[in-house]
Amino acid sequence: xxxxxxxxxxxxxxxxxxxxxxxxxxxxxxxxxxxxxxxxxxxxxxxxxxxxxxxxxxxxxxxxxxxxxxxxxxxxxxxxxxxxxxxxxxxxxxxxxxxxxxxxxxxxxxxxxxxxxxxxxxxxxxxxxxxxxxxxxxxxxxxxxxxxxxxxxxxxxxxxxxxxxxxxxxxxxxxxxxxxxxxxxxxxxxxxxxxxxxxxxxxxxxxxxxxxxxxxxxxxxxxxxxxxxxxxxxxxxxxxxxxxxxxxxxxxxxxxxxx
Amino acid sequence: xxxxxxxxxxxxxxxxxxxxxxxxxxxxxxxxxxxxxxxxxxxxxxxxxxxxxxxxxxxxxxxxxxxxxxxxxxxxxxxxxxxxxxxxxxxxxxxxxxxxxxxxxxxxxxxxxxxxxxxxxxxxxxxxxxxxxxxxxxxxxxxxxxxxxxxxxxxxxxxxxxxxxxxxxxxxxxxxxxxxxxxxxxxxxxxxxxxxxxxxxxxxxxxxxxxxxxxxxxxxxxxxxxxxxxxxxxxxxxxxxxxxxxxxxxxxxxxxxxxxxxxxxxxxxxxxxxxxxxxxxxxxxxxxxxxxxxxxxxxxxxxxxxxxxxxxxxxxxxxxxxxxxxxxxxxxxxxxxxxxxxxxxxxxxxxxxxxxx
Numbered sequence: 001x002x003x004x005x006x007x008x009x010x011x012x013x014x015x016x017x018x019x020x021x022x023x024x025x026x027x028x029x030x031x032x033x034x035x036x037x038x039x040x041x042x043x044x045x046x047x048x049x050x051x052x053x054x055x056x057x058x059x060x061x062x063x064x065x066x067x068x069x070x071x072x073x074x075x076x077x078x079x080x081x082x083x084x085x086x087x088x089x090x091x092x093x094x095x096x097x098x099x100x101x102x103x104x105x106x107x108x109x110x111x112x113x114x115x116x117x118x119x120x121x122x123x124x125x126x127x128x129x130x131x132x133x134x135x136x137x138x139x140x141x142x143x144x145x146x147x148x149x150x151x152x153x154x155x156x157x158x159x160x161x162x163x164x165x166x167x168x169x170x171x172x173x174x175x176x177x178x179x180x181x182x183x184x185x186x187x188x189x190x191x192x193x194x195x196x197x198x199x200x201x202x203x204x205x206x207x208x209x210x211x212x213x214x215x216x217x218x219x220x221x222x223x224x225x226x227x228x229x230x231x232x233x234x235x236x237x238x239x240x241x242x243x244x245x246x247x248x249x250x251x252x253x254x255x256x257x258x259x
Numbered sequence: 260x261x262x263x264x265x266x267x268x269x270x271x272x273x274x275x276x277x278x279x280x281x282x283x284x285x286x287x288x289x290x291x292x293x294x295x296x297x298x299x300x301x302x303x304x305x306x307x308x309x310x311x312x313x314x315x316x317x318x319x320x321x322x323x324x325x326x327x328x329x330x331x332x333x334x335x336x337x338x339x340x341x342x343x344x345x346x347x348x349x350x351x352x353x354x355x356x357x358x359x360x361x362x363x364x365x366x367x368x369x370x371x372x373x374x375x376x377x378x379x380x381x382x383x384x385x386x387x388x389x390x391x392x393x394x395x396x397x398x399x400x401x402x403x404x405x406x407x408x409x410x411x412x413x414x415x416x417x418x419x420x421x422x423x424x425x426x427x428x429x430x431x432x433x434x435x436x437x438x439x440x441x442x443x444x445x446x447x448x449x450x451x452x453x454x455x456x457x458x459x460x461x462x463x464x465x466x467x468x469x470x471x472x473x474x475x476x477x478x479x480x481x482x483x484x485x486x487x488x489x490x491x492x493x494x495x496x497x498x499x500x501x502x503x504x505x506x507x508x509x510x511x512x513x514x515x516x517x518x519x520x521x522x523x524x525x526x527x528x529x530x531x532x533x534x535x536x537x538x539x540x541x542x543x544x545x546x547x548x549x550x551x552x553x554x555x556x557x558x559x560x561x562x563x564x565x566x567x568x569x570x571x572x573x574x575x576x577x578x579x580x581x582x583x584x585x586x587x588x589x590x591x592x593x594x595x596x597x598x599x600x601x602x603x604x605x606x607x608x609x610x611x612x613x614x615x616x
Binding site: 055074075076079085087091092093094095096100104105106107109114116117118119120 | 480483484485486488489491492494495496498499500501502503504505510513562563
């Protein structure tokens, strides 16, 4: 397999009991590519992400990351392999401050022989946090503030800054601007453009048509747990995509599964 | 578009912008309570110019009434040791009701390996085992007691973290089981007459020494180690902690184990202090320990609070108990008043949270 392919899935499937949330997803993306995943609620977008990131265990199928077949036992595995995810639920601890959240689960430490009681290197984490936030031009008044006291946009920026701080091999964002105002959305989109400029591959899950057409190279549409279209941005438009999302149209190569 | 053109956008680590720590509020409350008792002592007609905290007998060598201070800290020290562990459990958004009976069970078990063979030249009248268990080095009962505590904690933690039993129910069950173990261990008889070295563990001001030392150790652990950070993270947002790759279940088991080991240690100190172990020991200790934590600003929804807060909460409870006796308030009123104070502490805390959010 080509080293050029960041992520490839084959027959990726997830059943929750009798519910077929994801069925035979074949997906591929190349280096530096930004891909959007679109689809109605319950179409299987988030399920797809949860299988790739190891949050859930897939029913069947294979996943390759940079040419290596991978099987993640948990989100930490995926993260160590270089997949950074900004979850819909944000996954931030409200009572901790910004550096604590950025480094949650992978703290910089010293005296590691102390096991679970190894000491936190607050200074290094603080510096890395400031560097990471500078890189993405995120504005947060005081990184010592707990997340609880921050606006939705600031929280989202913290969640995204986590990605930028760690130079991930693949970034996944699950509806990063769903709950944000106009200005905050613009800020998040700016971060995404920064990632694009730096050649970091990204999967963006979004309902926002303008945003998707604005930011990504390729659009993959999910419906009822299946991939129904794989569209280059230049060859499609909003109406076309909506047709795929609603089921008025199905991509030729996916016809055999059409319902 | 947000303006990101200049500088770091005010991105700073600014110590001066730290919020007013909750602990200072509790300290303030503690001082106010002391002042109130002092005022009642000075001005209430039936008190005849006594002082709550200061030495009124005009001895040259002292300012404070050391006897009362000693009683206050001694009263809270042993329950305070339990509260240190309960605090950590509550920070993970859990609860531990089993600590009181665990104190009794551990006291019985540890004491039965700490007995002396001869009491005043006679065989120990309360001997539980044969002579093989007599006059053992002090390390033996301590290790056995703490191991028992660790075991109970591991069971609590396993039920809560792996079998997903609500902490309230899991530890309520353990509450009854431990009380049962305490009764069963010696058939309800007290176990008494410890070795000198065992008796030393809880003699004099030793309980306070343990309490303060452990409080310092655990405050440092909670603030500066990965264990502490993960404990706060789990209580703050368990899902986030899990997604960040923290082994939440294993961590919870560890927290419950530490809490139970601390409760077991409190049982050892208590039995040493009393020179005897009885199955009825430690009644309501679990509730007072939780009360200390709650007064100390530990949020029952998890994620917030500190060991220092709990220590101050323990002091508040101790001062109130001592103060009520000092102003000659009847025991029945004392209980009612303390109950009211605990509820008031939670209401105040919730009010504070709402105002801040």
